[in-house]
Amino acid sequence: MKDNENLKIYNLADIGHLKVHGRTTNNRSPLTLFWTGSGIELNVTGSELWIEVECDYDLYEPWIHMLVNSAPVSRRMLTAGRYWVCVFRGLNENAAKNVRVLREIQAMSGDPACSLQIHAVKTDGAFLPVPEKPYKIEFIGDSITSGEGIIGDKAETEWISMWFSAVDNYAALTADALDADFRILSQSGWGVLTSWDNNPNANLPRYYEQVCGLLAGEKNEELGAFEPNDFGAWQPDVVVVNLGSNDGGAFVSPEWKDEVTGKVYKQRLNEDGSFNEEDASNFEKAAERFLHTLRQNNQHAHIVWAYGMLGMPMMPAIYRAVEAYTRKAGDRKVSIFQLPNTNEETVGSRSHPGALSHQQAARELTGYLKGILAK
Amino acid sequence: MKDNENLKIYNLADIGHLKVHGRTTNNRSPLTLFWTGSGIELNVTGSELWIEVECDYDLYEPWIHMLVNSAPVSRRMLTAGRYWVCVFRGLNENAAKNVRVLREIQAMSGDPACSLQIHAVKTDGAFLPVPEKPYKIEFIGDSITSGEGIIGDKAETEWISMWFSAVDNYAALTADALDADFRILSQSGWGVLTSWDNNPNANLPRYYEQVCGLLAGEKNEELGAFEPNDFGAWQPDVVVVNLGSNDGGAFVSPEWKDEVTGKVYKQRLNEDGSFNEEDASNFEKAAERFLHTLRQNNQHAHIVWAYGMLGMPMMPAIYRAVEAYTRKAGDRKVSIFQLPNTNEETVGSRSHPGALSHQQAARELTGYLKGILAK
Amino acid sequence: MKDNENLKIYNLADIGHLKVHGRTTNNRSPLTLFWTGSGIELNVTGSELWIEVECDYDLYEPWIHMLVNSAPVSRRMLTAGRYWVCVFRGLNENAAKNVRVLREIQAMSGDPACSLQIHAVKTDGAFLPVPEKPYKIEFIGDSITSGEGIIGDKAETEWISMWFSAVDNYAALTADALDADFRILSQSGWGVLTSWDNNPNANLPRYYEQVCGLLAGEKNEELGAFEPNDFGAWQPDVVVVNLGSNDGGAFVSPEWKDEVTGKVYKQRLNEDGSFNEEDASNFEKAAERFLHTLRQNNQHAHIVWAYGMLGMPMMPAIYRAVEAYTRKAGDRKVSIFQLPNTNEETVGSRSHPGALSHQQAARELTGYLKGILAK
Amino acid sequence: MKDNENLKIYNLADIGHLKVHGRTTNNRSPLTLFWTGSGIELNVTGSELWIEVECDYDLYEPWIHMLVNSAPVSRRMLTAGRYWVCVFRGLNENAAKNVRVLREIQAMSGDPACSLQIHAVKTDGAFLPVPEKPYKIEFIGDSITSGEGIIGDKAETEWISMWFSAVDNYAALTADALDADFRILSQSGWGVLTSWDNNPNANLPRYYEQVCGLLAGEKNEELGAFEPNDFGAWQPDVVVVNLGSNDGGAFVSPEWKDEVTGKVYKQRLNEDGSFNEEDASNFEKAAERFLHTLRQNNQHAHIVWAYGMLGMPMMPAIYRAVEAYTRKAGDRKVSIFQLPNTNEETVGSRSHPGALSHQQAARELTGYLKGILAK
Structure with missing residues (x-):
């Protein structure tokens, strides 16, 4: 694999155009996703995009769903640990992509150890504004x-x-x-x-x-x-x-x-x-x-x-x-x-x-x- | 996270009841998935199942789709490297589950570096026969x-x-x-x-x-x-x-x-x-x-x-x-x-x-x- | 046209196996259809079946729908007068056919002249029981x-x-x-x-x-x-x-x-x-x-x-x-x-x-x- | 029933804006409908419209389907004889209605006596042009x-x-x-x-x-x-x-x-x-x-x-x-x-x-x- 040397890491707190979905705290370093359907949304250029997640659990592991230009492209379990997940790669670096990464499972009251956080994203692109919906x-x-x-x-x-x-x-x-x-x-x-x-x-x-x-x-x-x-x-x-x-x-x-x-x-x-x-x-x-x-x-x-x-x-x-x-x-x-x-x-x-x-x-x-x- | 200490690793070559889908060689150490729709199928008991994949690419990364009891539960990109992917966890260890893990993308003639292999699976269960279809x-x-x-x-x-x-x-x-x-x-x-x-x-x-x-x-x-x-x-x-x-x-x-x-x-x-x-x-x-x-x-x-x-x-x-x-x-x-x-x-x-x-x-x-x- | 010389006329009152749908009086000579969905149902053998209707109106003419073996075969206006309407002809005379003739329009409170009655049926077949529904x-x-x-x-x-x-x-x-x-x-x-x-x-x-x-x-x-x-x-x-x-x-x-x-x-x-x-x-x-x-x-x-x-x-x-x-x-x-x-x-x-x-x-x-x- | 005294009879041959569907001869006095789907189309004002049909058969009686503004409103058998059939009544006499009356059954090679003709229409309205379709x-x-x-x-x-x-x-x-x-x-x-x-x-x-x-x-x-x-x-x-x-x-x-x-x-x-x-x-x-x-x-x-x-x-x-x-x-x-x-x-x-x-x-x-x- 050839490394993409143009990737830069951005802490969520440093992304001006980050849109956060779902009830959470003001903290973005990292962002905690408590509820089902909560997550982040970005309009981003670049050929490649990764997110850095961290999660843990005793019983019920988190899952996420990733949508690119509204199409659900990936649904996956997140095993325990802190690591990078690739959202897309190989795209035209000039075109803007709308990306949503959403927590796929409910808040787990039965598992106090269950947590899901996003620390950062990594891309060779730039962030564009994400408009409010009506x-x-x-x-x-x-x-x-x-x-x-x-x-x-x-x-x-x-x-x-x-x-x-x-x-x-x-x-x-x-x-x-x-x-x-x-x-x-x-x-x-x-x-x-x-x-x-x-x-x-x-x-x-x-x-x-x-x-x-x-x-x-x-x-x-x-x-x-x-x-x-x-x-x-x-x-x-x-x-x-x-x-x-x-x-x-x-x-x-x-x-x-x-x-x-x-x-x-x-x-x-x-x-x-x-x-x-x-x-x-x-x-x-x-x-x-x-x-x-x-x-x-x-x-x-x-x-x-x-x-x-x-x-x-x-x-x-x-x-x-x-x-x-x-x-x-x-x-x-x-x-x-x-x-x-x-x-x-x-x-x-x-x-x-x-x-x-x-x-x-x-x-x-x-x-x-x-x-x-x-x- | 509490580790599941009952997990045992099985090389594909050692699983008697492994069903392989798609044209491939006789090699199972590891198994190479060349074509779209190729993959492995298992009938397995146990609470948890992982597969060990290895893949690489210059241009076109592999994706897989995982099905549990015929339901498509996860579709995901596989980034380069050799690592474990969890298929399911937290299930009743006595019940048999049918699992298919399929290559989601075609053979990539345009990227000679693209490869996808499965080395092993890890489970606390046992393998049952997978019948031939009619x-x-x-x-x-x-x-x-x-x-x-x-x-x-x-x-x-x-x-x-x-x-x-x-x-x-x-x-x-x-x-x-x-x-x-x-x-x-x-x-x-x-x-x-x-x-x-x-x-x-x-x-x-x-x-x-x-x-x-x-x-x-x-x-x-x-x-x-x-x-x-x-x-x-x-x-x-x-x-x-x-x-x-x-x-x-x-x-x-x-x-x-x-x-x-x-x-x-x-x-x-x-x-x-x-x-x-x-x-x-x-x-x-x-x-x-x-x-x-x-x-x-x-x-x-x-x-x-x-x-x-x-x-x-x-x-x-x-x-x-x-x-x-x-x-x-x-x-x-x-x-x-x-x-x-x-x-x-x-x-x-x-x-x-x-x-x-x-x-x-x-x-x-x-x-x-x-x-x-x-x- | 060759006349079917085997047709016999039966007044509704004389048909033992007549099933009447919808609220109406006890009178069957003729039967008055007041409400939408009201009508008659017969299980009848024979090659041919006619019904004799009589209707009138100042404003709103009646319509009927005829169903043979549950298939809606004909929907038609009934113009004023007393006359025969053919339900089916040319069928195997030994087979039993289920026939429903239903009033297609509501009781017309706005037109006191509106009325629809069925006097008789004409067939070369015999009438069989029509079971009650559960x-x-x-x-x-x-x-x-x-x-x-x-x-x-x-x-x-x-x-x-x-x-x-x-x-x-x-x-x-x-x-x-x-x-x-x-x-x-x-x-x-x-x-x-x-x-x-x-x-x-x-x-x-x-x-x-x-x-x-x-x-x-x-x-x-x-x-x-x-x-x-x-x-x-x-x-x-x-x-x-x-x-x-x-x-x-x-x-x-x-x-x-x-x-x-x-x-x-x-x-x-x-x-x-x-x-x-x-x-x-x-x-x-x-x-x-x-x-x-x-x-x-x-x-x-x-x-x-x-x-x-x-x-x-x-x-x-x-x-x-x-x-x-x-x-x-x-x-x-x-x-x-x-x-x-x-x-x-x-x-x-x-x-x-x-x-x-x-x-x-x-x-x-x-x-x-x-x-x-x-x- | 009150008679509509404004109805006038028009032979088909005298209607300038008559559109004929299906293969037939040049004769319009009366018009013969040979093939399934053949019939007449009119754009007509008036509150009421009737057609005068004539038909016969030994075995297979004709059926017609009538459409008003493209809605199929009536499907009915035509028994032998020459008589008037009402297409609609009680409508706003100023509005134009598109009417099609189509033969519902195929040419009957097995019944040389089978025939269906339309002689005339009767209305209190006027006829408007019926455009050709593209x-x-x-x-x-x-x-x-x-x-x-x-x-x-x-x-x-x-x-x-x-x-x-x-x-x-x-x-x-x-x-x-x-x-x-x-x-x-x-x-x-x-x-x-x-x-x-x-x-x-x-x-x-x-x-x-x-x-x-x-x-x-x-x-x-x-x-x-x-x-x-x-x-x-x-x-x-x-x-x-x-x-x-x-x-x-x-x-x-x-x-x-x-x-x-x-x-x-x-x-x-x-x-x-x-x-x-x-x-x-x-x-x-x-x-x-x-x-x-x-x-x-x-x-x-x-x-x-x-x-x-x-x-x-x-x-x-x-x-x-x-x-x-x-x-x-x-x-x-x-x-x-x-x-x-x-x-x-x-x-x-x-x-x-x-x-x-x-x-x-x-x-x-x-x-x-x-x-x-x-x-």
Whole structure:
């Protein structure tokens, strides 16, 4: 191999035209990618481009997806260590290329050792401005929004990084169709009030105001995961909340016991199979509180609760929560949208929505958001 | 990261149940992958699997595609060097996984330094038998069969490894639909008689009987590229020849001059735009000779000349060549199939068939081959 | 033409194996077809089949659709008069043919002269039993459920019979996919509380308990349109209510004045464009009352309010109405399903859902009802 | 019913702006519709339009399809007699409507009594010019081009008018996509040399120069079916020949005996299943002769032999025939196009191409003809 002697290394902090996707801290030396779909975007000339990554994990290794001029060219696991990854080589050095390198997997609350950072890029080209897109959308969700199950044969059942996708999920597809920048905050198994197995700590609202508060451990603290998020720096036009699937699951899952306090948590069913009213009401209050939190931090955004890709037992409760919030807050910029259900033809691995289901959801949601953004 | 201390290294030569795809030599220490779509297949238990690759290049770097239980999970560039690549980790160690690691790019006749080898695999699992598929198909073609243009935005024009795909091309899709093992021999720009630019050396038939004779250089000689191919080891049920597009292009491209002999080569058009009869006849004779070569080496295969994904000006000449061959050889197991043309909706990058065009071609060709294989 | 001398005439009343579709009276001499999708079904041998129709109108002529072995073979206008229509001829006289002749257009409340009756059939064959289907579904709706706009170029704007379809609308497609018999009660422009233009008389609930009470005039009285419906004779498994689109329209349409009483009706918007709470509440009460009416007459049916093919501004109010009804009635067999919205690609004539929109709605609704019917 | 007193009757001969589709005589009092896809086209204002038809038959009754502003609004059988058929009513009398009334079934060589004529139209509107389309295409074929099997359940096996379609067949779809006027000459079971059952009289070429010479009987003679066709009046830009399927079938069908001469006809197979060379050669000569006939009568047309919707065993022979013709005639405006084969998903009734197969064929053929028409 002939070395390309014209390559120069640039620390991310030194690139004026760097565009960062996803919630993170202000640190660029290095940049930490916490959430699925987070990453960097560059418009760059030159024949060759590399990125220097550093990552670690005990259980769940990170994966990235690299896109060149919007085409997904490479999806790969990143094994532990600090090293250079080549994005492209052999191109016309005068032409500008748009490059996105995105974290393909969700924040891993189950593996405090999991981390992914980008230190630098190496190129023989120059950096050009990356324009803002006309819209910004934030997606908040669970495994569906994490793209769990998009990759892999339908028979796959194991919970591993490899079956997740940030690039083919409905959030990315919707943002792409609307020409919008997007951020995703998502966690498999989590809900508005509890997780699928009744754990009251595993809810997204609790951590909404931190950079990535659902992570744990000293390392993540050092990385700034628990810092308050700088909402002023990125105000979305739309916030899409795709939560409720796990809250629904809690009604049909075993109780969860807090090993410290001994307290037991369980969303209960009535004998006729309907939801216990008090428990459903607790979900509604949690949803209502979350809407207040969202509005407090996102002043002008239209908030859309989008739900239904894995059934919709919580929909009446979601309507009640939005109704209660709207009445109290006098806030009309909140609405509900039912996403198309996943069926045998559109299911992916791990009984989750597959690529076809995500495409269908994106098509419907795009149509709905177009109407909202046109107002 | 915690090291997995149960991993054991196996040289390919020591794996009894290794299945090798694609034409190559008998050497497994290491295994050289010459052609697009070539690679290894394993049925393996264990939680983790790595492969040790070694590659080099001056111009065109290799890419690979990794499939787990038939799902394409990773597509990545391989930069120069010898190193380990992780295929999967974190899986149930008792379950068997089917793994294929395939070379994603064609043999690179334009870069004698380009090489890709697999030395070993590393796993905490055991190897199980990989059954033969019911059919074997060999595809012989040009850039179309190399999958050039399947990846990348339509505006891309540069000739680089990144835009090729072995996994999404019509050959792989057809073989998959027919539950067949397949081999591809292909080279962008090459034809039956000459290349698109009238170079008489750039034709596939000349090198058909060698392992990968279209490569050049001492290194490839050492790798065994010029050895005679062992036809007895792999007899296809069908040979698909998708050649002619570049022979057609030669009629509308400038002449080619042999710098050594000074001789000039040019397929000529008549004044009315039709093909010069003598030159067309030279193409036909080359096609006829190639059919004899194919039959000599593939005794029981049905030979299908499949052509048309980028127009079909050579089709009458192909019919004449097959007619002449059939009459002389008394061989009825040769037929012609017109593939659907690429259009504005199905085109990919570099004005080549895109993923949709390959899917359509595979659908039609599969239907046609089903009829043949059912006989 | 040679006359078929073996044809025999059978009055409908004399055919033991006649299956009648759609709400109508007990009279079969002749049978009156009031609603879209109503008609007759026969399993009949013989080479030839005719039906004797009688119809009249001042404004809106009837159309019928004829299906042979489920294939739609003929769609035609019926001009005024009493005459014979040939369904098929020249078939093998021993084979049984399934035949359905369906009214293709809605009950025409705007034309009291409009009527369609079937007197008799004529055949050289014999009648065989027509089995019941496993399920029965009743659809209640407006122009969408009347199939308005399925036929005709997108530029068509005139309100005429020709643009309606009973056979290609989502109700028929859903019933077909679920192997269900179905009935449709629908009226363009009508709603739950008022019509699109605030007329409080133009609501479906008011006439639900009559055979076809929304018609007017002495002729329809004689035909039995105002008789009480015999609910015991046909109890659906599912009632689908697709109403609300016109109630939503009333908020943005001019007031309606009762010329007799001088009273003015208008669903009002607040200054900020939201619905006046009192007026929305009136809609909700009407919806809630309708649910009580539906349950009273359909004891075991699951009631599904399916809404959204032309936007969904009334959805929160529908959720409130269903909530209120469920709480008071303690009836859990009521749910809400959001149908996919119509877009530029799926729209038909008269700015109404086109064939593609109906197909998409049917696909989603079928999936939803499958889940309900499986319980 | 209130009579529309403004209706006026116009004999076809008296309508200046009448556009006639399909080969027929010069007679317009009445106009005889011989071929499938033939008919009349009007641009007409007025609220109402009727046509006066007259038809008869012993076996196979005619069907028509009526299109208003390109939308197919009605498909119906025409029973024997002379009577008025309403096309539309109730429309805005000032707006212009484009109306086509097309014969839906092929010329019926098997029923000399079968005839369909249009005498007059009746309207309260006025006639406007109907512009010529930019292109003219003539289609010559067999049952495929007659649209046999497009209508009806896959299980249908009887040969009756009801299963044919002129409007949904590939010829009409292709012409529509290319914005071309079209004519169809087609006959189920017929070929270039013989019919599917070796009858040498049942070939299209023999009757090509007559208006509709394949019909028989005195009545058809009186109607002018055997008159020479006026080629000068309609010169196509493209002639599509979709023949060969029945010539192929003759090789695997029983012999045909001329009851008058006692002569027996049979296209023979060799023992190995290949075509007897002499018999194949007879087909080729017939095809070659037909090309001469076509060129003689259509001076500037590009001739495309399009074949393959029900397999393609005759393709090599077709290539040989075109080759021979081209060499002798020095005519380069002849080419061959393989149409996509019908499969289990696209088949219709009577084991013939269904609507999906015709749509696919039209898509591919349209792409091919676009290239030709662009030259």
